[in-house]
Amino acid sequence: ETGVTQSPTHLIKTRGQQVTLRCSSQSGHNTVSWYQQALGQGPQFIFQYYREEENGRGNFPPRFSGLQFPNYSSELNVNALELDDSALYLCASSFSAGGSDTQYFGPGTRLTVL
């Protein structure tokens, strides 16, 4: 167990709807990264939050947005859901101090878009 928690565990939405996924980082960590993992693929980097600011972004459209709160927990919001958004969404927390930091993953949220 890493101490990283995510909610909800599963979610079913229809096309066009909006969804919010939540992540609580491990105690002492200041950075949260979000990944999308489609079936049979490795996780793909969506974006990262460090000290409440977006710190970097992968190749995802602006309808994927996020927040980080003062306690370092984070939300991922996806607007105008598409069928291809169906995936496992993973968050990972780490302590960033300027070098290579190990990211610890939560159990993920399985999103199904119908």
Place this chain on the structure above:
Amino acid sequence: EDKVVQSPLSLVVHEGDTVTLNCSYEVTNFRSLLWYKQEKKAPTFLFMLTSSGIEKKSGRLSSILDKKELFSILNITATQTGDSAVYLCAVDRPLSAGANSKLTFGKGITLSVRP
């Protein structure tokens, strides 16, 4: 564009066998390479490798990095059914906006260990 390629994509072995999982990469500003094990949902951290030629070991698992040839291997000896999982390789480089890490993953290797 960063690239991580793992091979083979899937593998079936019997308990007691030794397996070698491969990971090659092309990454700008490489910082480290990480191995994760994913059984159901959460990838669990196995190793972080930053220097060439230094083997990291944990029980029956070991891993080594070759920064000249741009690859890493993960070895599992005396495999057990509990080793059945997807093994993910990821490379870390700094995000352009700061010094924090961005991970690029391979597709993963599905290992099945039969009793």
